Amino acid sequence: MLALRSGYGRGVRGAKPGIFGLSLSADGFVLPRFLRKPVRVLSRFGRGQFTPPPYAASMLTAAFLAASSLYGAYLGGHFPAMVQGVTARSGFAVDQIKVSGNRETSEIDILDKLELDGWTSLVGFDPDQARVRIASLPWVREAAVRKVYPNTIEVRVEEREAFAIWQHGNELSVVEKSGRVIAPFVGGRQAVLPLVVGFDAGQRAADFVAKVSAYPELASRVKGYVRIGERRWDLRLDNGITVKLPENHVDLALAELVALDRQDALLGRDISTVDMRFTDRLVVQLTPEAMERRQAELSAKPKVVKATTEKRT
The missing domain is CATH 3.10.20.310 (membrane protein fhac)
Structure with missing residues (x-):
């Protein structure tokens, strides 16, 4: 038994498989199963014992033409279109x-x-x-x-998140908080956004609008935030009143304005302007109609005084 096992494959004197005269096997080495058939075919081809099938030439020609077409399409820039199709x-x-x-x-x-x-x-x-x-x-x-x-x-x-409508000249644009223009204003849901007016109002509005928003009763009445001379702001209210705010200490001016309105209903009167630019005084300008009534009252007052005096004498 020992002689049979040890002598099997060693004592056989025969040609070993090879390709172009090169041996493909060694003593004690066995090829994997999936490589055995390709090696046998190549071995036969090397010894001149392999006969290609009759359609091999046609297949090689077709493969050559297909490869040439693909290469030409690649060089001509048509390969992506071919893949798409x-x-x-x-x-x-x-x-x-x-x-x-x-x-x-x-x-x-x-x-x-x-x-x-x-x-x-x-x-x-x-x-x-x-x-x-x-x-x-x-x-x-x-x-x-x-x-x-x-x-x-x-x-x-x-x-992008719309923040305000920016009016610059005759143009209206929707802007972000940073002032970056998103798109022209065309109405729709952006109509509820605050209106900021002025050369640099789009870039400066975010901080100022936040300060006004700290007073909801005032912010709800503001229809426009107007930048004046790239230095300060005016408020345009829904009843036509313009509030001229100072360049500095805006927070104190807003607090004072809200306090005066709560105490004396300042913003509900027949006035056109509340000027808060001066630190030592508050200037209020009446509307033209209120001014006419005021002048009529002042003109009628001397007549009333004179008539009262005549009655006493």
Whole structure:
């Protein structure tokens, strides 16, 4: 038994498999199963015992032509279009688009930035380029585009937050807190935003509006925040009164204004202007109608005094 086991394979004098005269086996070494058939075919081919099938030439020709076509398409820049066409007709054409996070941005504008047609393939679609195009829309702060195989594109956008309507000259724009212009004002839900007027009002408004908002009864009556000379602010109230605030110590002026209104109903009277620019006095200007009534009262007063005096004498 020992002689049979030890002598098996060693005492056989025969040609070992090889390729072009090179041995592919060694004593005590056995090839893995998945390599045995390819090695046998190559061994036969090296000894001239392999006969290719009759259709091998046609297959090699077809493979050569296909490779040449692909290489030509690559050099000519048509390879992406070829990939799009083949994969789209193989079940990867985009036919579902899910958009989320948009309130001010039209879904039609987002779809337009995706640049899809009826045969766009999900395989050849570039989500990074689409994200850059969508992020260029006025209201979009950030965008994310994701491919979901086999046929869906998901788009999620984060929009900018509108803070105020900025009037500069005859133009109205919606701005962020930083003063960055988002888009032209066209009405709609932005109509409830505060109106800030002036050259640098868009950039300076956030802090000032926050100070006024600390007094809700006053803030609810403000229709416009007007920047004067890039130095100070005026308040335009809903009843037409203009409050001229000082350049410095704005917090103290606002507190005083609210206290006077609570005590004497100052902002409910027939006045056109409350001037608080002076530290030592408060100047109130009457409306033209109230001024006329005041002048009429002053003119009638001497006559009343004279008539009373005549009666006493």
